[in-house]
Amino acid sequence: MPKITYIEHGGKKHTVDAPLGTTVMENAIRNGVPGIVAECGGACACATCHVHVDEAWKEKVGPPSPMEEDMLDFAFDVKPTSRLSCQIKMTDELDGLVVHTPAQQG
């Protein structure tokens, strides 16, 4: 089973099992990882599941879609590695993915 590691703003790490096809947001919520709110439940409509993808994973994860890029306008501390975690689906290639949660979602 692929794994994701979430690193909180304060540095605390959470590594969880992430079934193929599930989103990075869903796995955070299911495992009670703090720092991801996901107010809209994964509709790419609220920007409260914002994460910074670890530099080492930036290429594999890829850039946000145009709609997601638009939603990122409503997030804070947006970086070139910013993604909405509800829009990242787990694949075998992403096994071991590391994402950082921002200081504040909204």
Add this chain to the structure above:
Amino acid sequence: MSKAPTSEPINTDAVIIGAGPIGLFAVFELGLLDLKAHVIDILPKPGGQCAELYPEKPIYDIPGVPVISGEGLVEKLLQQIKPFSPQFHLGERVESLTRQKDGSFWLATDIGTVIEAKVVVVAAGGGSFESKKPPLADLADYEGKSVFYLVRRIEDFRGKRIVVAGGGDSALDWTLNLAPVAKSLTLLHRRDQFRAAPDSVSKMKALVAEKKIAFELGQLHSLEGEGGKLSRVVARREDKSTFPLEADVLLPFFGLTMRLGPVANWGLKLEDGLIAVDTEKFQSSEPGIFAIGDINTYPGKLKLILSGFHEAALMAQAAAKVVNPDKRIVFQYTTTSTSLHKKLGVS
């Protein structure tokens, strides 16, 4: 702070806080039992999250409706509750809720509407929609003095040095509306693209070209000032370098988020920020105050619209007993009851 009452209190059986799908369906269930309802919502339109967060997203788990959009569901619910003529108070936030000596409730909204009701139904979903606050140090010191999330009177901003942050419709609209009165106006956004009406974007760009306003690429970094009086907004570029913007006022527009809001101050028993209820009446720890939909919690709770509908039906039975303690409730089906048909206007 709620303002002084602007008119005589409104008297009604039930006040429903929240005009989302569950609040709307509560009108129906209360209506079948002859209870009149007023509905209050902070958003300017009914529908709650369905309208604000996912109007176009399909919902697949409404029984008997294989697929419907958030907007579509709200439309159907409004049609369904029309026979009960609910009174809506939109764009208002309930600030205070107190119990009166006779056991009924007294509610006041932020714009001064006062309602007296025998029962209160909290159907506030994830709480009230409020502006997202940027994560800036000492932000609270400046809020209401130099940092504002909405513009009530354009005149208040005359002659000010204004920084508008954001790239959506609100940011663009207020940039255009405040430009004529501002001493200076800078629009700060993280990229040179805007998720706003194309017409507003071209108008904004024209103002920039005429040097009537400035546009800066960057994100909010920090505030400088004293005693809540802003002097500079410091912005950060993508390369992490910072630059100052002289400012008296900052208007951040980063959309809305849900917060529990004043509900937390009403003395109701909360569990993890949700209102604890029983599963017979969906009543809170305060008799006569019910909570249905996403805002409540109980063992086994599922945050589903269909669960909220069920909760509304049971809540209505209990609410009817509070409003009319001596009246026996005869359980009836909408398929066959002539008295229900009359209420629904289908007889």
